[in-house]
Amino acid sequence: MRGRIRRGAVASALALITLVATACGLEAGRSVPLAVRPGSIQPIPELEGVRITVGSKDFTEQEILGLIIAFALDAAGAEVRDLTDIVGSNSLRDAQVRGQVDIAYDYTGTGWINYLGNESPIPGSQAQFEAVRDADRTAHGMRWAAMAPMNNTYAIATSARTAEETGVKTLSQYANLVNTDPAAAATCVGTEFSVRQDGFPGVIRKYGIDAAKVQKQVVDDAIVYQSTADARQCRFGSVAATDGRIPALDLRLLEDDLSFFPQYNAALVMREDFAAAHPRVLDVLTPISRLLTNESITELNRKADVDGVEPAIVARDWMAAQGLITIP
Template identity: 40%
Template structure:
């Protein structure tokens, strides 16, 4: 699954289906509950929460739907929208009110920007301003997790090679610089080749990475191959993927700040936020608790342990003392 890319070619078709038939959830409903203090600051509000179909998107949607409903809102659950574009288009059309997005997605995919902004707060502000002026969408302050691209190694391999950063990888002997990547990342304009250039180890260049040391494979296989250190020492991962913990992978620091931040951010239609400003504070309670480690854990409960996203969302909210 491509998390951060938008299938632009399918946009018109998906939009017409969403408009003509109604956007439909593919992942069920959320659990009914209430805030621990019994208050209902959103009493009388009617909100439509949607999400993209990959695990993290559905989880964030379920958490948001559950919590806002607990706060008294009448929530329609349209999480798990099929395709990459349908949830976004539904929000643009006014058919959905709240959607979790990523700042890198907004910058690159939605607005076609090519400048790399390493500072996550600056990137959020730039995307926020663009989206508010062009689409009347309010990007709320970002959560404390960044679901961006990264490279990882098995913990044993990272210890054996003494690597903690991508600069450490660049300093290794050429025969140890072996990589597993998927086709999409390999061919991206902001993907594998430019990353190697940033770390002064160009693909098939002098003192660089030899093509024979790069294996292209399905994204899911990259994780297990990296855990086995075969055929590669280093594999491309997403930083909040549950397999990182499950497979005991060590994520390497991008110390030259090549990868664009993909900070998770709840996006609300501006008229909805104006009518119900309490949404911002409620979502903020959620956002401040969401970290890379937590998202790895929650994603793993769904992808590895097979739990239902609605149950995972409810149990986490309950464990945080936010709902009963």
């Protein structure tokens, strides 16, 4: 995914050099990329000068979420180290467990399945959040808090034109099309989605799809969206439900009518010792989580991925528009 403030490949190379040099994980950090001032978030004496390292994964939505945390805590008076743009879920998780990252937004489905090793999701956003919150605290001393309404679950999408031509609106209807007319249901799937049990293999099992009939192409996630919209290379594709390219390309999400896909609500994740030492962090960030709906985060993602605005600017300007911070 895109880097922020045009650091992309350069940052990745520098991060690799740092990892090799330290031989013990993520050590480098940056200050926040843009200056902000207090708005409704006011300086908090208990956070004044406290060093807090903020992390995120390396795709647009995660960068935006990580930068929202960073700007908020900076406005509250903390000394923020920016370690957003870490490659992959497992790398971010390892950095948090080892104490190299203090706080990040992560997804409840990722916590339940990837980190805790469960195979079956818990139905319902609140129930899934509570399950991962309780299990991860007991097993690993990690605190999940302030779940946002946004749910970046997996989905299968199609173009408006293909939806009209095929009449497919649900995953059950998609499965029937695959089984009866495979060429009409040619599908592009992202690399990770193609192998994850909460991805395409699970969809095949849950919806009774004949795997031998699937006409599937495994491609980079970024290619899926345009390819599905063009309907030449593929007529259906795997997507993340809050990606800004979905409305921009007029894609339609198929209804998961058998409720297969896990809930992927974003929530704050911290080590237990950090949360106990700095409880005012949640006072700052909980009201922000409530504002992170599917509609709001999809629009922020769209500005970055479609309009080409840097994630740091997207995050800062949204926070200023909400009155949370001011721009000097």
